[in-house]
Amino acid sequence: MDISLTINSEDRRISIQAGETLLEVLRRLGYAGVKHGCEDGSCGVCTVLLDGQVVHSCILLAVQVEGHDITTIEGIGTYDHPHPLQTAFVEAGAVQCGYCTPAMILVAKALLDENPHPDEAEVRETLSGVLCRCTGYLKPVEAVLRVAQGGD
Amino acid sequence: MWSSLVEYQRPQRLDHALRLLERQKPRSVPLAGGAWLVAQRDQSIEAVVDLSALNLTFIKTSARRLRLGAMTTLQTMAQDSVIQNLAGGLLRDASNRYAPRSVRNVATIGGTIVVGNPTSEVCLALLVLDALVIIRKPTEYVVPLDAFFVNPTMHLPSSGLITEIEIPRPSASVGATIAEVSRTPNDQPIVNAAALVSRVGHICRTARLALGGIASHPIRLPDIEAAISLHKIDESVLTQAADAISSSINPPSDARTSSEYRRKMAGIVVARALRQAWEQTERE
Numbered sequence: 001m002d003i004s005l006t007i008n009s010e011d012r013r014i015s016i017q018a019g020e021t022l023l024e025v026l027r028r029l030g031y032a033g034v035k036h037g038c039e040d041g042s043c044g045v046c047t048v049l050l051d052g053q054v055v056h057s058c059i060l061l062a063v064q065v066e067g068h069d070i071t072t073i074e075g076i077g078t079y080d081h082p083h084p085l086q087t088a089f090v091e092a093g094a095v096q097c098g099y100c101t102p103a104m105i106l107v108a109k110a111l112l113d114e115n116p117h118p119d120e121a122e123v124r125e126t127l128s129g130v131l132c133r134c135t136g137y138l139k140p141v142e143a144v145l146r147v148a149q150g151g152d
Numbered sequence: 153m154w155s156s157l158v159e160y161q162r163p164q165r166l167d168h169a170l171r172l173l174e175r176q177k178p179r180s181v182p183l184a185g186g187a188w189l190v191a192q193r194d195q196s197i198e199a200v201v202d203l204s205a206l207n208l209t210f211i212k213t214s215a216r217r218l219r220l221g222a223m224t225t226l227q228t229m230a231q232d233s234v235i236q237n238l239a240g241g242l243l244r245d246a247s248n249r250y251a252p253r254s255v256r257n258v259a260t261i262g263g264t265i266v267v268g269n270p271t272s273e274v275c276l277a278l279l280v281l282d283a284l285v286i287i288r289k290p291t292e293y294v295v296p297l298d299a300f301f302v303n304p305t306m307h308l309p310s311s312g313l314i315t316e317i318e319i320p321r322p323s324a325s326v327g328a329t330i331a332e333v334s335r336t337p338n339d340q341p342i343v344n345a346a347a348l349v350s351r352v353g354h355i356c357r358t359a360r361l362a363l364g365g366i367a368s369h370p371i372r373l374p375d376i377e378a379a380i381s382l383h384k385i386d387e388s389v390l391t392q393a394a395d396a397i398s399s400s401i402n403p404p405s406d407a408r409t410s411s412e413y414r415r416k417m418a419g420i421v422v423a424r425a426l427r428q429a430w431e432q433t434e435r436e
Contacts, residue, residue: 001160018200019157021190040191041255053227054254059190063160064183064202107254128338129252 003066007031008075022048022057022065026072033073033102037131044130047103048072054110054129073102076109084147085109092143096134103130108144117148154190159199163206166315170290172201174311182313184223185258188267208262208315211235218319219286222262226250226274229261238321239281239348240432242328246277246346249330251338262314268301271364273330275301276346278317279362279372280328286316294318301369326350327432331424332364333417335408341365342409343418347425351433354384361426366403366418373397373422385430393426394419 004013007029016025023046026034034057035045041059048057049071077083085105088094095101104127111118111126118126123144127137159178163169173180178198183189189200208223213234220229229235229247236244250256250264250273264274265285278297285300287293289312297317300307308314322328332344343365350357359380364370376393383389398419405411 017153018160019154021153024153039193041187044252044254047254050257053257054252055257056187056254059187059255060258061154061157061160061183061186061190061200064186064204107252110253125251126253129254 001063003063005065005067006069008071016062018061018063020062022060022062022070025062026057026070031072031074035099035102037099042131043100044107045100045103047106047130049106049110052110052113054107071106073106076105083109085112085144088143088146089140092139092146094135094139094143100130100132104132104140108140108147111144112148118144120145123148154193154197156195156198157200160202161199162202162204166206166288166313167290169201169203169206170288170311170313172199173313175199181310184260184263184266185225187255187259188263203262203313206315216321218321220261220317220319222314222316223260225257226259226261226264227253227256229274230256238319239326239328242330242346242348243274243277243281243319246273246330249273261317265297265300265314265317266304266308268304268369270367270369271332271341271344272370273332273341273344273346273364275370276330276344276362276364277328278319279370280346280348280360281319281322282360284318284320285314286318287312288315289313298372301371304369322348323350325433327429329425329428329432331421331428333421339408343403343414343421345418345422345425347422347429349385349426349429349433351430356380356383356385356430359385359426361422363397363418363422366401366414375400376422380426385426390423390427394423397422 002015037043037045039058041056046056046058047054051069077086085108107126107129123141161172180199181197183200183202208221210221212219226247283297285295285297295307328348330346332341334341346362348360359377361373361377362370398415403411403414
């Protein structure tokens with residue numbers, strides 16, 4: 001079946017199968033920043049923004065988001081023009097293996113879009129939705145707080 | 153990939169949805185948010201009927217009751233101002249405990265009830281709020297949530313749909329809370345309980361208690377409720393209630409903990425929830 005949707009501000013018409021998840025379709029289309037993890041909505045590495053709200057793309061059928069607006073990590077910054085959160089993650093040393101980093105940045109972006117100055121507890125609650133086995137969360141929390149506090 | 157799935161429907165009318173669900177071939181099931189259903193990848197399912205275009209996302213309020221559309225998400229419930237003021241925010245708190253946000257954004261109240269997870273805080277809260285489940289099959293059918301949990305397939309045939317949850321408004325002066333134990337603060341609960349009490353003077357007028365983590369679904373505790381009602385709630389009453397619960401259940405062991413631990417803690421979390429709810433009424 002064919003569906004229309006918007007991916008990173010680009011209107012797309014794509015062919016999908018009924019049983020394909022949004023995660024599988026995005027990766028097939030080349031959005032490799034969306035990671036494939038647990039497939040049951042536990043680990044959070046497949047997080048994307050659906051109409052600006054965080055969702056796990058592994059537990060959504062692609063057809064469910066027909067007509068909606070999807071944002072992946074590829075849509076919020078580039079190598080030459082990184083998003084402030086991406087810069088902060090690099091500067092704080094908040095990236096280790098990097099597998100969960102796109103998801104961490106997306107959940108942080110959704111938080112800051114809704115609440116530009118969260119406190120540390122709100123940042124921790126938000127990042128807890130993404131499982132990270134390397135960083136211990138300390139530096140990712142620090143990176144998000146840097147952006148939230150407007151410093152550098 | 154949900155490889156057995158060959159058909160997807162998004163009807164705009166309830167009667168159309170019910171007709172699609174009646175089909176044996178392809179075997180069809182309702183799709184709410186998908187947080188649970190899509191994760192299962194159940195290979196016996198061939199078609200899903202997406203409920204998102206049926207206008208079942210609403211919170212309607214009147215003086216005596218709240219009506220929540222079955223497709224209302226847990227995040228909406230966590231943020232709604234009416235739910236925030238209902239029974240001291242019990243249902244708001246329960247919705248918020250379903251983490252993380254990315255799952256609350258898609259998980260629905262109807263789906264949460266159908267899944268009936270043994271430690272679902274939302275189900276515990278709805279149980280002590282005396283929630284009613286409104287089902288269309290296709291005639292309207294109303295069943296209290298506690299009765300629904302005892303035999304879900306009898307109340308909700310495969311061709312039926314939960315369309316609404318109705319919550320009678322408790323009086324403004326009730327105390328209500330959830331207590332739980334888990335291995336870490338972010339892990340799923342081992343056992344948990346909700347309590348809702350109202351008082352007259354020093355006496356507990358009504359007590360409603362629900363317990364999670366000891367059976368295949370959360371349960372109400374009518375015998376304990378009856379034993380407490382019209383008494384003063386003090387430490388000896390709480391100890392008796394905890395002992396009565398622990399001695400009357402035989403919960404399973406699993407990877408998280410043993411049957412013995414569950415049995416002991418079940419009584420303790422109910423007593424904790426009850427004590428905290430009672431203390432809230434003292435502050436009124």
